[in-house]
Amino acid sequence: MGEKKRILIVEDAVYMRDMLVEMLEQEERSYEVVGFAVNGREAVEKYKELKPDIVTMDLVMEVMDGIQAIREIKKYDPNALIIAITALGTPEYKDAALDAGADEYLWKPFTIKNLFDALEKLLRKREE
Amino acid sequence: MEKSWVKGLNYKFIILFFAVLACVVLSFYFGVIRRETVVYTHLFYVPIILAGLWYHKRAIYVALFLSFFYTLVTYPLTHLSLDIFERIAIFVVVAYVIGVVSEKRAKVEEEITRGRDKFHKILRTISETIFIVDRDLKVLELSKPQLRAGIEMEGDMPRRYRRLPPSPVIERKDVIGKECYKVFWGKEKICDDCPVPSIFETGAGARKEGSFVLADGTTMYLDVEYVPVFDEKGDVIQVIGDMRDITGRKQMEERLMSAEEQLRETKDYLDDIITSSADTITVVDMNGVVRDWNKGEEGFMGYRADEVIGTSNKKFFADPEEADRIMETVLRDGELKNYRTIVLRKDKKPVHISMSAALLKDKNGVPVGTVRVSRDITKEVELEEKIKEERDNLKLIFENMADGVYIVSNEYEVEFMNKVLIDEFGNQVGGICYKVFHNREEPCPLCKNTEVMKGKTVRWEWHSRRMNKTYDLIETPLRNVDGSISKLTIFRDISERKRMEDELRETCERLAELDKMKRNFLSVAYHEMRSPLAPIVGYASMLERCELPDKGKRYLSIIEQSARELEKLINRMLELARIDGKKIELNLESVYISKVVAEVAKDLEPEAKEKKQVISMAVQEVEIQADRQKIVAIFSNLISNAIKYTPEGGKIDIVVEDRGEDIRACVSDTGIGIPEEHLPKIFERFYMVDTSLTRKSGSLGLGLSIVKEYVKLHGGKVWATSEVGKGSKFFFIMPKSYKQ
Numbered sequence: 001m002g003e004k005k006r007i008l009i010v011e012d013a014v015y016m017r018d019m020l021v022e023m024l025e026q027e028e029r030s031y032e033v034v035g036f037a038v039n040g041r042e043a044v045e046k047y048k049e050l051k052p053d054i055v056t057m058d059l060v061m062e063v064m065d066g067i068q069a070i071r072e073i074k075k076y077d078p079n080a081l082i083i084a085i086t087a088l089g090t091p092e093y094k095d096a097a098l099d100a101g102a103d104e105y106l107w108k109p110f111t112i113k114n115l116f117d118a119l120e121k122l123l124r125k126r127e128e
Numbered sequence: 129m130e131k132s133w134v135k136g137l138n139y140k141f142i143i144l145f146f147a148v149l150a151c152v153v154l155s156f157y158f159g160v161i162r163r164e165t166v167v168y169t170h171l172f173y174v175p176i177i178l179a180g181l182w183y184h185k186r187a188i189y190v191a192l193f194l195s196f197f198y199t200l201v202t203y204p205l206t207h208l209s210l211d212i213f214e215r216i217a218i219f220v221v222v223a224y225v226i227g228v229v230s231e232k233r234a235k236v237e238e239e240i241t242r243g244r245d246k247f248h249k250i251l252r253t254i255s256e257t258i259f260i261v262d263r264d265l266k267v268l269e270l271s272k273p274q275l276r277a278g279i280e281m282e283g284d285m286p287r288r289y290r291r292l293p294p295s296p297v298i299e300r301k302d303v304i305g306k307e308c309y310k311v312f313w314g315k316e317k318i319c320d321d322c323p324v325p326s327i328f329e330t331g332a333g334a335r336k337e338g339s340f341v342l343a344d345g346t347t348m349y350l351d352v353e354y355v356p357v358f359d360e361k362g363d364v365i366q367v368i369g370d371m372r373d374i375t376g377r378k379q380m381e382e383r384l385m386s387a388e389e390q391l392r393e394t395k396d397y398l399d400d401i402i403t404s405s406a407d408t409i410t411v412v413d414m415n416g417v418v419r420d421w422n423k424g425e426e427g428f429m430g431y432r433a434d435e436v437i438g439t440s441n442k443k444f445f446a447d448p449e450e451a452d453r454i455m456e457t458v459l460r461d462g463e464l465k466n467y468r469t470i471v472l473r474k475d476k477k478p479v480h481i482s483m484s485a486a487l488l489k490d491k492n493g494v495p496v497g498t499v500r501v502s503r504d505i506t507k508e509v510e511l512e513e514k515i516k517e518e519r520d521n522l523k524l525i526f527e528n529m530a531d532g533v534y535i536v537s538n539e540y541e542v543e544f545m546n547k548v549l550i551d552e553f554g555n556q557v558g559g560i561c562y563k564v565f566h567n568r569e570e571p572c573p574l575c576k577n578t579e580v581m582k583g584k585t586v587r588w589e590w591h592s593r594r595m596n597k598t599y600d601l602i603e604t605p606l607r608n609v610d611g612s613i614s615k616l617t618i619f620r621d622i623s624e625r626k627r628m629e630d631e632l633r634e635t636c637e638r639l640a641e642l643d644k645m646k647r648n649f650l651s652v653a654y655h656e657m658r659s660p661l662a663p664i665v666g667y668a669s670m671l672e673r674c675e676l677p678d679k680g681k682r683y684l685s686i687i688e689q690s691a692r693e694l695e696k697l698i699n700r701m702l703e704l705a706r707i708d709g710k711k712i713e714l715n716l717e718s719v720y721i722s723k724v725v726a727e728v729a730k731d732l733e734p735e736a737k738e739k740k741q742v743i744s745m746a747v748q749e750v751e752i753q754a755d756r757q758k759i760v761a762i763f764s765n766l767i768s769n770a771i772k773y774t775p776e777g778g779k780i781d782i783v784v785e786d787r788g789e790d791i792r793a794c795v796s797d798t799g800i801g802i803p804e805e806h807l808p809k810i811f812e813r814f815y816m817v818d819t820s821l822t823r824k825s826g827s828l829g830l831g832l833s834i835v836k837e838y839v840k841l842h843g844g845k846v847w848a849t850s851e852v853g854k855g856s857k858f859f860f861i862m863p864k865s866y867k868q
Contacts, residue, residue, distance in 0.1 A: 013659065015663050016659075016662060016663065019662070019663050019666045019667060022670065023666065023670060026670065026673070060655075087655045087656070087658040087659045087662065088655055091715065107658075108658050108659060108661065108662035109658060109661040109662040109663075109664065109665030109666060109691065109695060110662065110665065110666060111665055111666065111668075111669030112666065112669040112670050112673070113669060114669075115666075
């Protein structure tokens with residue numbers, strides 16, 4: 001498995017943030033939550049500060065939305081791994097997020113299995 | 129005269145001179161030489177008598193001269209004896225007597241000559257050609273040196289006759305002494321109808337008219353009156369022919385005759401027309417008595433000519449006073465044109481007629497009657513009445529219409545306004561439309577009169593700024609009885625409608641706006657609904673990993689199932705909101721139908737199992753170009769519907785055929801079925817066959833509408849057949865390669 005992947009959670013809804021943390025704790029040998037951000041701007045700052053391996057990015061947020069944040073992070077670090085997690089279940093948003101640079105897309109609601117499948121897919125893609 | 133006098137002087141005077149000279153010489157010889165006195169005096173009578181005969185009384189001068197000479201010669205012998213005087217006296221007396229007598233005779237002769245000259249002169253100058261023939265028909269005299277045919281032979285005849293062709297000339301010298309039948313009639317022997325021989329017999333005058341062809345081919349006509357000339361014994365010695373050239377007259381007569389012939393033909397033709405005319409032509413005299421009647425019984429009046437001629441015309445008219453009125457009018461105006469009245473047929477049936485009449489006058493211009501042409505116009509009148517009735521009906525309808533109706537002539541004169549208009553504008557019938565309605569001095573710029581007069585019907589909207597009203601106008605040509613066209617305008621005040629239309633449009637726009645807002649709201653709302661689902665699903669999935677009592681596991685599975693149901697519902701609504709919002713783009717890829725069907729069936733298997741249903745599949749291996757997610761949604765909806773509406777233990781069949789160009793899929797069940805009247809509507813959104821059923825089965829009626837949208841997006845079509853109580857079959861056809 002190698003070393004733990006450091007994850008930055010960007011999510012404005014507390015209950016979602018908590019759930020993501022709890023889910024990731026289930027695989028604590030592989031993942032470590034290193035920080036949180038509640039909006040896009042904060043996410044960009046936190047990314048620069050923490051240099052996480054993976055960012056889970058909510059798309060609908062105040063101040064700066066997720067799409068914009070993805071774009072800025074990717075601009076700062078083209079190698080950043082970002083997984084967009086949103087309730088916006090239409091292909092348009094998925095396309096927008098992928099266009100901005102997101103590496104994976106996860107729809108709400110999702111099961112714990114869905115989350116880890118997405119993360120593994122993301123890491124596999126990186127290794128390739 | 130001068131010449132003849134010199135001639136007379138020559139021979140008479142010379143003879144006389146020598147006679148007188150002979151007497152002088154003899155007297156001198158006998159008296160002076162022979163001294164004799166008696167013998168030679170007798171010789172003196174010769175010159176005296178000659179002088180007397182030729183120079184009449186002037187013979188006395190000869191006698192006196194000879195006497196003087198005689199006296200001179202004999203004086204030495206006789207010395208003026210009585211004998212000498214006696215002889216002188218005898219000389220003078222003889223000279224005188226002879227002179228007087230001869231003078232008288234000369235006078236008589238002169239008279240005769242003059243008379244004859246005068247006669248010839250007269251003969252030659254009179255206009256008629258007069259000739260004289262003797263018993264042998266030889267021409268003795270012709271009154272003219274030449275004879276011309278035609279009345280132009282006199283130089284001072286009216287010029288208008290000049291156009292007659294000049295005829296050949298008969299010269300007087302060619303005629304005199306020749307037989308009249310040769311020179312006048314061009315014949316070799318006496319004419320058969322020659323009256324001259326009988327005139328010589330009987331002494332009675334005669335007349336002959338004849339013609340002959342002249343050398344130039346023209347025919348000359350002559351009228352000859354023969355008059356006998358009697359001698360003192362009463363015998364006919366000559367016949368005078370008074371010959372008149374009547375060629376001109378004959379030609380005129382011929383022309384007149386041919387003109388008359390033509391006239392007669394024309395008259396016959398006219399008579400034919402009049403007799404065969406469908407109109408009745410009557411001549412009525414000043415007393416109202418019928419004088420002529422062109423029609424037999426076949427005429428529309430039913431009378432024969434012999435029944436009515438000579439009777440009063442009053443009985444023809446439905447109103448007997450009409451006869452007088454017509455007569456008065458014709459007398460006053462000289463004519464009557466297309467006058468309409470009603471007459472009675474023989475069987476007393478009234479007939480509408482149109483009568484035209486003219487005044488007849490005699491040659492002095494005094495009115496003698498009228499000639500009338502009457503035409504049966506019953507049919508026209510009936511037609512007109514029908515038209516009028518229809519127009520009246522129309523007007524009645526117009527009158528009671530809520531819309532404004534008016535009629536204007538092509539001269540813009542208002543002919544009709546209905547009540548609505550009169551209430552609003554006052555009665556303006558007879559006024560000029562643009563003046564009374566629009567206060568203009570000339571036709572309105574928007575007026576459609578010209579177009580309508582060409583036969584067009586025009587519909588247009590007119591907004592009156594003055595009244596702030598909008599009118600819908602229909603303007604159409606209206607043909608009048610007389611053939612002229614009026615414009616019928618129906619106009620409706622549509623201001624209210626316009627206002628409502630505007631409002632409606634605004635409302636629609638607002639509604640569209642609202643709809644858009646609603647869609648956006650729904651879209652957001654559905655997303656928001658998914659958000660709370662996330663922790664439910666997420667934590668439930670984590671709970672699965674925990675140690676749970678059996679009860680807990682069961683509860684958890686119920687929670688998870690319900691969460692899935694809820695997610696599915698939200699997804700469908702979200703998808704529909706999306707479909708409404710904008711065009712969906714297909715994410716085309718190769719789709720293996722059998723894989724998709726197997727996947728869907730697997731997903732839904734738990735539900736089917738729960739209801740103890742059997743799902744059987746007969747899906748051909750086929751690959752199509754399509755949006756995989758949509759194909760999944762189509763099968764998913766159809767199969768889950770089948771499961772939902774099929775009772776426990778039922779059977780669900782999925783069949784997909786490869787048909788070359790397209791695929792045909794069928795999902796059939798042994799469910800409750802759909803009543804036939806619902807079949808056409810089941811693909812409509814929110815359509816529910818039975819609301820209670822829907823509630824029981826948990827559907828919003830969205831599934832089939834999504835199926836329909838997706839199949840349509842792929843260029844296919846979907847339909848269903850069903851039998852209530854036995855089951856339903858849902859079909860769709862989809863092309864294998866998507867075409868835009």
